[in-house]
Amino acid sequence: MDFLQLSGRRILVFGVANKKSVAYQVAQQLEAVGAEVVYVVRSEERKAQVAKLLDRVANPSLAGKARAIYVCDVEHQSQIDALAANLKSDFDGFWGLVHSIAFADYSDGMHPFHETTRRQFLQAIDISCFSLIALAGALQDQLDPSGSVVTISISTTRMASESYGFMAPVKAALDSSLAFLTKSFSRFSEVRFNAVAAGLLKTSASAGIPGYVDAYLYAERVIPRKRALHTEEVASTATFLLSPRSSGIASQSIVVDAGMSTNYFDHDVVSDAMRGA
Template sequence: MPSEFLQLVGKRIAVFGVANRKSVAWHVAEELVEAGAEVLLVVRSPERRNSVAKLAKDLSIFVCDVEFPDQIEALVSELRQQYDQLDGIVHSIAFGDYSEGPKPFHETNKEQFLRAFDISCFSLVAISNALKDFLSPQASVVTISISTTRMASENYGFMAPVKAALDSSLAFLAKSFSKFSEVRFNAVAPGLLKTSASAGIPGYVDSYLFAERATLRGRAVQTAEVAAAVAFLLSPKSSGINAQRLVIDAGMEVNYFDQRLIAGFLGTDLPGN
């Protein structure tokens, strides 16, 4: 029997962004199924649906490329034909074109930046607006951000400002929806994760290994830990949390001056060694 603690049994939640078994969205789906929720997966293409179906077994899978408004409209129509409402949305969608390789931020291509913004940020607004009358009055919407947008990681480049805009949009969505509902908007903001999507970021592996050393526990953040936080924010147990970011970084942000990191940078031993 699923745990009753999160009170997600029977709740219907749409999870956008599953690509493969390493996806944050897939880990979230697994966590929600274990908690007794009814999970609807939304993927980018028919080809993706075919590959995800091998993982999803009995879960319903819908296709919607959020870059195209007509596909969002079609998705809403399809959902309305089959269900009466949604109790939650997980927005785990991000796209950045790094095909030109790493380059200084001031050389960011306008088309790259705007497309990344459209898919990674505005899609949350578009989806929320399209589904506003289909959400239960106390539904929860959770997006996936990053632990900090104030650290100028050169290889991450234009995606950090895009994620900052995503974070800011939470307050405005929460305020807008408060006029007619109690729908909540929050973000889970993890440190560096080992996913297929992150593998496409130039120099990511080195950054990941450093981030792992910088955590207080010396172990990297796990995708399953992120998924558990998402489930909590979808749950009625988090009903008092709105327009917030829940950082999941194993204490990394407080530990940059750790003696081990400094000694490693200087190539010296710790005192007493």
């Protein structure tokens, strides 16, 4: 039974970097239920890496066929426009789109938020937030009128986590854009825009954030089940939001944090903190 009703539907997935990526896990789940996935990555080098990765993934329905992989650096509108033109030439439309793109420049280490530079902040906004708006605009006539767009956000933008630097305000802008995109598209379609607001994950991107590992280990202790959130769990929510089964959900950020936000005053964690005071 095709419960999710995704079999045969074509979906664009942006942001696969490696097998630890949220986008990769979403794509694998989509392929497993019979959806056709079209991949978009940042560079030719990444395209070669992802092609090699996907070649190792057994999928009977794709026997003898290579996955379609396109290149688009979303910092450049010209590349977004070229991608839209190429996709329109090669396909007759898409049911949905997965936006799993984010970047922040922490190359000079982590600094107090008020020391964030204009260049750092605007680049992060451009890549992590505006890219969703730009892609939606460029691909609006290729998205199914009843389709779904899903982005990947974070579980809270109101907690001043120093280990996440200046990205929380950027993700807050991304979350806010969901309502405006849904409203804007409602003039001509029923396309829904939603986000999976993920807790701390062990990904290659997060490993490069100074101090993130300690925050991840702390989150694992605070989560009621005492086990960290898994990328597959975030991907499963994204897959559901892409499906027609979630048709009543629009302009929302669905928190997936394994209950972390309900358990900050865990007895053992509080006791450890007080002993060290």
